[in-house]
Amino acid sequence: MRMTRLPPEIRPVLESGTPAVMVTCSADGKPNTTVISQVYYVDETHAALSFQFFSKTIRNVRENPRAYVCVFDIRGQAQWVLQLEFQRSETEGPIFDAMDMQIEAIASMTGMSGIFKLRAADVYRVLSVERLPFSSR
Amino acid sequence: MIPGKILRFLEQHANVAFAGSRDRDLVPRGHKVCGWRVAADQRTMTAFVAEEFTAGLVESLQDNGELAVTVEEFPSHETYQFKGRYLSDRPVRHDDVEIVDRIRKRFVRSLRTIYAGVPEDILGAFVSNPSLAVEFEVLEVYLQTPGPGAGTRLIPPVES
Numbered sequence: 001m002r003m004t005r006l007p008p009e010i011r012p013v014l015e016s017g018t019p020a021v022m023v024t025c026s027a028d029g030k031p032n033t034t035v036i037s038q039v040y041y042v043d044e045t046h047a048a049l050s051f052q053f054f055s056k057t058i059r060n061v062r063e064n065p066r067a068y069v070c071v072f073d074i075r076g077q078a079q080w081v082l083q084l085e086f087q088r089s090e091t092e093g094p095i096f097d098a099m100d101m102q103i104e105a106i107a108s109m110t111g112m113s114g115i116f117k118l119r120a121a122d123v124y125r126v127l128s129v130e131r132l133p134f135s136s137r
Numbered sequence: 138m139i140p141g142k143i144l145r146f147l148e149q150h151a152n153v154a155f156a157g158s159r160d161r162d163l164v165p166r167g168h169k170v171c172g173w174r175v176a177a178d179q180r181t182m183t184a185f186v187a188e189e190f191t192a193g194l195v196e197s198l199q200d201n202g203e204l205a206v207t208v209e210e211f212p213s214h215e216t217y218q219f220k221g222r223y224l225s226d227r228p229v230r231h232d233d234v235e236i237v238d239r240i241r242k243r244f245v246r247s248l249r250t251i252y253a254g255v256p257e258d259i260l261g262a263f264v265s266n267p268s269l270a271v272e273f274e275v276l277e278v279y280l281q282t283p284g285p286g287a288g289t290r291l292i293p294p295v296e297s
Contacts, residue, residue: 077259134189
């Protein structure tokens with residue numbers, strides 16, 4: 001079922017540090033797919049993604065604000081699909097500080113210390129969210 | 138042409154993949170990929186798309202042809218993105234499912250240390266059942282392993 005608000009059951013999945021995948025599209029119509037290390041729950045209608053490098057993803061969402069994110073929940077045997085729209089970038093404040101702390105923890109757990117570094121917290125509006133069970137269950 | 142080093146990565150090490158497409162309004166959409174095959178010419182690749190992620194894919198590909206597939210080895214995070222143009226699609230065959238089964242085993246092996254105590258069938262279920270095979274011509278290959286070199290175009294090489 002497609003929803004327009006992040007349901008409570010997605011929070012532990014987002015907070016588990018499980019990698020997610022993001023798809024964006026440039027203004028000239030080229031899709032770009034990348035693995036992201038963190039999707040941060042801001043509130044029921046907003047999520048924040050980490051901006052770590054000046055990547056194609058960062059350029060794309062500034063040209064075309066639509067984004068697609070898929071978060072995997074292996075224990076729950078499903079994936080969460082989020083349609084998002086880029087709103088703003090924050091380089092300080094409570095969202096940035098919380099993401100910075102979380103990203104350091106993820107980096108140390110995954111052997112990526114010194115590589116993951118938060119430049120900004122990019123805040124997105126949630127347009128839709130849907131839970132898709134794994135088809136192989 | 139996909140270089141031999143990356144071909145070996147795809148055939149022997151990579152265990153996770155995801156594709157991106159877009160519709161005529163430039164709205165991006167993602168599709169979990171459960172397996173892949175590179176043709177003998179090393180210019181075309183076939184991605185096996187999970188059955189729960191096929192909605193709208195063929196329509197978008199027939200409309201604009203744009204496809205990007207990112208393939209990763211977890212947990213080393215070695216990652217490449219293949220961008221190209223749609224050629225064809227078909228239902229998956231028995232030999233495609235055999236490739237997916239091999240990748241599922243590889244994926245489960247890679248997760249054992251991280252998800253100690255979680256049954257292997259739960260871990261293996263992450264690699265969904267494929268239902269659609271999408272063949273595309275690889276036009277560009279990018280390095281996406283996390284780090285300062287991420288995003289570097291490998292094929293065709295960037296002229297300095």
